[in-house]
Amino acid sequence: MTVEYQKETAKNWFEDLRAQICDAFESIENDYRGSYCDREPGKFERKSWFREDNPEKGGGTMAVMKGRVFEKVGVNVSTVYGEFSPEFAAQIPGADKDPRFWASGVSLVAHMHNPRVPAVHMNTRHIVTTRGWFGGGADLNTAYPNDSDTGDFHGALKAACDKHGSDYYEKYKKWCDEYFYVPHRNRARGEGGIFYDQLGENWDDDFAFTQDVGRAFHDIYPALVRRHMNEEWTDSEREELLYYRGLYAEFNLVYDRGTSFGLKTGGNVEAILMSLPPEAKWK
DSSP: OOHHHHHHHHHHHHHHHHHHHHHHHHHHHHHOOSTTTTSOOOOOEEEEEEOSSOGGGEEEEEEEEOOSSEEEEEEEEEEEEEEOOHHHHTTSTTTTTOOEEEEEEEEEEEEESSTTSOEEEEEEEEEESSSEEEEEEEEEEOSSOOHHHHHHHHHHHHHHHHTTOTTHHHHHHHHHHHHTEEGGGTEESSSEEEEEEEEOSOHHHHHHHHHHHHHHHHHHHHHHHHHHTTOOOOHHHHHHHHHHHHHHHHHHHHTOHHHHHHHHTTOOHHHHGGGSOSSOOOO
Protein backbone atom coordinates (compact mmCIF):
# COMPACT_ATOMS: atom_id res chain seq x y z
CA MET A 1 0.00 0.00 0.00
CA THR A 2 1.55 3.29 -1.09
CA VAL A 3 1.56 6.48 0.93
CA GLU A 4 -0.47 8.18 -1.80
CA TYR A 5 -3.14 5.49 -1.54
CA GLN A 6 -3.22 5.92 2.23
CA LYS A 7 -3.65 9.67 1.87
CA GLU A 8 -6.52 9.32 -0.59
CA THR A 9 -8.23 6.66 1.52
CA ALA A 10 -8.07 8.79 4.68
CA LYS A 11 -9.23 11.91 2.82
CA ASN A 12 -12.24 10.07 1.39
CA TRP A 13 -13.19 8.74 4.82
CA PHE A 14 -13.14 12.20 6.40
CA GLU A 15 -15.37 13.53 3.63
CA ASP A 16 -17.76 10.58 3.95
CA LEU A 17 -17.97 10.97 7.73
CA ARG A 18 -18.74 14.66 7.31
CA ALA A 19 -21.60 13.82 4.93
CA GLN A 20 -23.07 11.29 7.38
CA ILE A 21 -22.91 13.73 10.30
CA CYS A 22 -24.44 16.59 8.31
CA ASP A 23 -27.34 14.33 7.30
CA ALA A 24 -27.91 13.32 10.94
CA PHE A 25 -27.87 16.94 12.12
CA GLU A 26 -30.27 18.12 9.42
CA SER A 27 -32.62 15.27 10.37
CA ILE A 28 -32.59 16.57 13.95
CA GLU A 29 -33.52 20.04 12.71
CA ASN A 30 -36.45 18.59 10.75
CA ASP A 31 -37.72 16.57 13.74
CA TYR A 32 -37.53 19.39 16.31
CA ARG A 33 -40.78 20.23 18.16
CA GLY A 34 -39.54 22.67 20.84
CA SER A 35 -39.78 26.41 21.47
CA TYR A 36 -38.41 27.44 18.07
CA CYS A 37 -40.50 24.98 16.03
CA ASP A 38 -42.18 27.88 14.17
CA ARG A 39 -38.82 28.66 12.54
CA GLU A 40 -37.56 27.01 9.38
CA PRO A 41 -35.33 23.96 9.96
CA GLY A 42 -31.65 24.69 9.52
CA LYS A 43 -29.68 23.43 6.54
CA PHE A 44 -25.94 23.34 6.04
CA GLU A 45 -24.44 25.96 3.77
CA ARG A 46 -21.22 24.83 2.13
CA LYS A 47 -18.35 27.09 1.12
CA SER A 48 -15.13 25.95 -0.52
CA TRP A 49 -11.80 27.63 0.10
CA PHE A 50 -8.20 27.34 -1.09
CA ARG A 51 -4.96 28.30 0.59
CA GLU A 52 -4.45 32.02 0.10
CA ASP A 53 -0.66 31.74 -0.06
CA ASN A 54 -0.86 29.09 -2.81
CA PRO A 55 -4.26 27.86 -4.10
CA GLU A 56 -2.54 24.88 -5.72
CA LYS A 57 -1.61 23.51 -2.30
CA GLY A 58 -5.05 22.42 -1.21
CA GLY A 59 -8.01 23.77 0.69
CA GLY A 60 -11.26 22.56 2.08
CA THR A 61 -15.00 22.96 2.43
CA MET A 62 -16.81 24.58 5.31
CA ALA A 63 -20.30 23.31 6.13
CA VAL A 64 -22.05 25.62 8.61
CA MET A 65 -25.63 25.48 9.85
CA LYS A 66 -27.57 27.94 12.00
CA GLY A 67 -30.87 26.37 12.87
CA ARG A 68 -33.57 25.79 15.46
CA VAL A 69 -31.64 23.26 17.56
CA PHE A 70 -28.11 24.06 16.49
CA GLU A 71 -27.42 27.72 17.16
CA LYS A 72 -24.20 27.25 15.20
CA VAL A 73 -22.54 24.07 14.02
CA GLY A 74 -19.65 23.70 11.63
CA VAL A 75 -18.42 20.46 10.10
CA ASN A 76 -15.33 21.23 8.05
CA VAL A 77 -13.06 19.07 5.92
CA SER A 78 -9.72 20.13 4.52
CA THR A 79 -6.69 18.71 2.76
CA VAL A 80 -3.62 20.95 2.59
CA TYR A 81 0.04 20.47 1.80
CA GLY A 82 3.22 22.51 1.46
CA GLU A 83 6.18 23.28 3.71
CA PHE A 84 6.34 24.24 7.36
CA SER A 85 8.24 27.35 8.35
CA PRO A 86 11.60 26.48 9.97
CA GLU A 87 10.45 27.42 13.48
CA PHE A 88 7.21 25.41 13.18
CA ALA A 89 8.90 22.42 11.50
CA ALA A 90 11.00 21.91 14.63
CA GLN A 91 7.79 21.21 16.59
CA ILE A 92 6.31 18.63 14.19
CA PRO A 93 7.42 14.96 14.16
CA GLY A 94 9.49 14.19 11.07
CA ALA A 95 9.44 17.77 9.77
CA ASP A 96 12.86 18.61 11.16
CA LYS A 97 14.34 16.37 8.45
CA ASP A 98 12.11 17.62 5.63
CA PRO A 99 9.66 20.55 6.05
CA ARG A 100 7.15 19.21 3.51
CA PHE A 101 3.79 18.08 4.89
CA TRP A 102 0.35 16.81 3.91
CA ALA A 103 -2.65 17.04 6.24
CA SER A 104 -6.28 16.04 5.91
CA GLY A 105 -9.08 15.87 8.43
CA VAL A 106 -12.60 16.59 9.58
CA SER A 107 -13.33 19.08 12.36
CA LEU A 108 -16.66 19.69 14.09
CA VAL A 109 -17.93 22.08 16.75
CA ALA A 110 -21.60 22.43 17.73
CA HIS A 111 -23.09 25.19 19.91
CA MET A 112 -26.73 24.73 20.87
CA HIS A 113 -29.63 27.10 21.64
CA ASN A 114 -30.81 24.97 24.57
CA PRO A 115 -28.47 25.09 27.61
CA ARG A 116 -29.48 21.53 28.45
CA VAL A 117 -28.21 20.16 25.15
CA PRO A 118 -24.44 19.67 25.33
CA ALA A 119 -22.08 21.45 23.00
CA VAL A 120 -19.46 19.19 21.47
CA HIS A 121 -16.15 19.11 19.66
CA MET A 122 -14.82 16.33 17.44
CA ASN A 123 -11.97 16.05 15.01
CA THR A 124 -9.89 13.34 13.39
CA ARG A 125 -6.95 13.91 11.07
CA HIS A 126 -4.10 12.28 9.17
CA ILE A 127 -0.77 14.10 8.87
CA VAL A 128 2.21 13.04 6.76
CA THR A 129 5.74 14.42 6.92
CA THR A 130 8.66 12.01 6.74
CA ARG A 131 6.38 10.14 9.12
CA GLY A 132 2.64 9.57 9.00
CA TRP A 133 0.19 9.49 11.90
CA PHE A 134 -3.42 9.92 13.00
CA GLY A 135 -4.83 12.10 15.74
CA GLY A 136 -8.10 13.44 17.03
CA GLY A 137 -10.81 12.76 19.55
CA ALA A 138 -14.11 14.09 20.86
CA ASP A 139 -15.19 15.86 24.03
CA LEU A 140 -18.46 17.01 25.57
CA ASN A 141 -18.93 20.62 26.71
CA THR A 142 -22.03 21.29 28.78
CA ALA A 143 -23.13 24.30 30.78
CA TYR A 144 -25.34 21.95 32.84
CA PRO A 145 -23.61 18.56 33.01
CA ASN A 146 -25.86 15.51 33.09
CA ASP A 147 -24.41 12.31 34.52
CA SER A 148 -26.40 10.11 32.16
CA ASP A 149 -25.27 12.07 29.08
CA THR A 150 -21.66 12.11 30.21
CA GLY A 151 -21.72 8.39 30.99
CA ASP A 152 -23.25 7.47 27.64
CA PHE A 153 -20.84 9.67 25.70
CA HIS A 154 -17.82 8.19 27.47
CA GLY A 155 -19.29 4.71 27.14
CA ALA A 156 -19.53 5.01 23.37
CA LEU A 157 -15.95 6.21 23.09
CA LYS A 158 -14.74 3.50 25.46
CA ALA A 159 -16.41 0.84 23.32
CA ALA A 160 -14.56 2.18 20.27
CA CYS A 161 -11.28 2.24 22.19
CA ASP A 162 -11.71 -1.26 23.64
CA LYS A 163 -11.86 -2.76 20.13
CA HIS A 164 -8.27 -1.66 19.56
CA GLY A 165 -6.46 -1.74 22.88
CA SER A 166 -7.30 -2.50 26.49
CA ASP A 167 -5.39 0.59 27.59
CA TYR A 168 -6.68 2.97 24.90
CA TYR A 169 -9.63 4.44 26.78
CA GLU A 170 -7.89 5.22 30.06
CA LYS A 171 -4.83 6.56 28.24
CA TYR A 172 -6.74 8.77 25.82
CA LYS A 173 -9.28 9.89 28.43
CA LYS A 174 -6.42 11.06 30.64
CA TRP A 175 -4.82 12.84 27.68
CA CYS A 176 -8.13 14.58 26.97
CA ASP A 177 -8.56 15.66 30.60
CA GLU A 178 -5.05 17.11 30.63
CA TYR A 179 -5.29 18.75 27.21
CA PHE A 180 -8.72 20.40 27.55
CA TYR A 181 -7.80 22.14 30.79
CA VAL A 182 -7.83 25.91 31.21
CA PRO A 183 -4.93 26.73 33.56
CA HIS A 184 -5.81 30.38 34.15
CA ARG A 185 -9.32 29.31 35.24
CA ASN A 186 -8.07 26.25 37.14
CA ARG A 187 -10.79 24.07 35.64
CA ALA A 188 -11.55 21.68 32.80
CA ARG A 189 -13.24 22.98 29.67
CA GLY A 190 -15.97 20.36 29.85
CA GLU A 191 -16.82 16.76 30.68
CA GLY A 192 -14.01 15.34 28.61
CA GLY A 193 -13.87 12.44 26.21
CA ILE A 194 -10.76 11.13 24.46
CA PHE A 195 -7.80 12.77 22.77
CA TYR A 196 -5.00 11.04 20.87
CA ASP A 197 -2.16 12.10 18.61
CA GLN A 198 0.89 10.77 16.74
CA LEU A 199 -0.70 7.33 16.37
CA GLY A 200 1.50 5.90 13.62
CA GLU A 201 2.73 2.42 14.46
CA ASN A 202 0.49 0.51 12.04
CA TRP A 203 -1.43 2.42 9.37
CA ASP A 204 -4.25 -0.09 8.93
CA ASP A 205 -4.88 -0.45 12.66
CA ASP A 206 -4.59 3.27 13.37
CA PHE A 207 -6.92 4.18 10.50
CA ALA A 208 -9.44 1.58 11.68
CA PHE A 209 -9.35 3.10 15.18
CA THR A 210 -9.81 6.60 13.77
CA GLN A 211 -12.81 5.39 11.78
CA ASP A 212 -14.32 3.78 14.88
CA VAL A 213 -13.94 7.04 16.81
CA GLY A 214 -15.84 8.81 14.04
CA ARG A 215 -18.56 6.16 13.98
CA ALA A 216 -18.93 6.23 17.77
CA PHE A 217 -19.39 9.99 17.69
CA HIS A 218 -21.92 9.74 14.85
CA ASP A 219 -23.94 7.21 16.87
CA ILE A 220 -23.92 8.83 20.32
CA TYR A 221 -23.98 12.60 19.90
CA PRO A 222 -27.16 12.92 17.79
CA ALA A 223 -28.84 10.62 20.32
CA LEU A 224 -27.87 12.99 23.17
CA VAL A 225 -29.21 15.98 21.23
CA ARG A 226 -32.53 14.23 20.60
CA ARG A 227 -32.74 13.33 24.29
CA HIS A 228 -33.01 16.98 25.36
CA MET A 229 -33.73 19.13 22.30
CA ASN A 230 -37.46 19.64 22.97
CA GLU A 231 -37.03 20.57 26.66
CA GLU A 232 -37.83 24.08 27.86
CA TRP A 233 -35.18 26.32 29.43
CA THR A 234 -35.12 29.52 31.48
CA ASP A 235 -33.50 32.89 30.83
CA SER A 236 -31.10 32.31 33.73
CA GLU A 237 -30.01 28.97 32.24
CA ARG A 238 -29.39 30.65 28.91
CA GLU A 239 -27.36 33.36 30.66
CA GLU A 240 -25.21 30.73 32.36
CA LEU A 241 -24.67 29.05 28.98
CA LEU A 242 -23.28 32.29 27.56
CA TYR A 243 -20.77 32.62 30.40
CA TYR A 244 -19.76 28.99 29.95
CA ARG A 245 -19.10 29.70 26.28
CA GLY A 246 -16.60 32.36 27.33
CA LEU A 247 -14.51 29.61 28.91
CA TYR A 248 -14.73 27.58 25.70
CA ALA A 249 -13.60 30.54 23.60
CA GLU A 250 -10.67 31.26 25.92
CA PHE A 251 -9.31 27.74 25.52
CA ASN A 252 -9.63 27.73 21.75
CA LEU A 253 -7.89 31.06 21.32
CA VAL A 254 -5.16 30.66 23.91
CA TYR A 255 -4.28 26.97 24.15
CA ASP A 256 -5.68 24.93 21.28
CA ARG A 257 -2.97 23.40 19.10
CA GLY A 258 -5.35 22.88 16.19
CA THR A 259 -5.97 26.62 15.99
CA SER A 260 -2.24 27.27 15.96
CA PHE A 261 -1.59 24.55 13.36
CA GLY A 262 -4.25 25.90 11.02
CA LEU A 263 -3.04 29.49 11.22
CA LYS A 264 0.59 28.50 10.72
CA THR A 265 -0.07 26.29 7.69
CA GLY A 266 -2.00 28.77 5.58
CA GLY A 267 -5.44 27.54 6.56
CA ASN A 268 -8.66 29.48 6.06
CA VAL A 269 -9.11 31.82 9.03
CA GLU A 270 -12.90 31.65 8.85
CA ALA A 271 -12.79 27.84 8.95
CA ILE A 272 -10.22 27.77 11.77
CA LEU A 273 -12.24 30.15 13.96
CA MET A 274 -15.49 28.36 13.17
CA SER A 275 -15.14 26.76 16.59
CA LEU A 276 -15.93 30.01 18.38
CA PRO A 277 -19.48 30.36 19.74
CA PRO A 278 -21.90 32.76 18.04
CA GLU A 279 -22.54 34.57 21.32
CA ALA A 280 -20.73 34.54 24.66
CA LYS A 281 -20.31 36.62 27.83
CA TRP A 282 -17.61 37.27 30.39
CA LYS A 283 -18.07 38.26 34.03
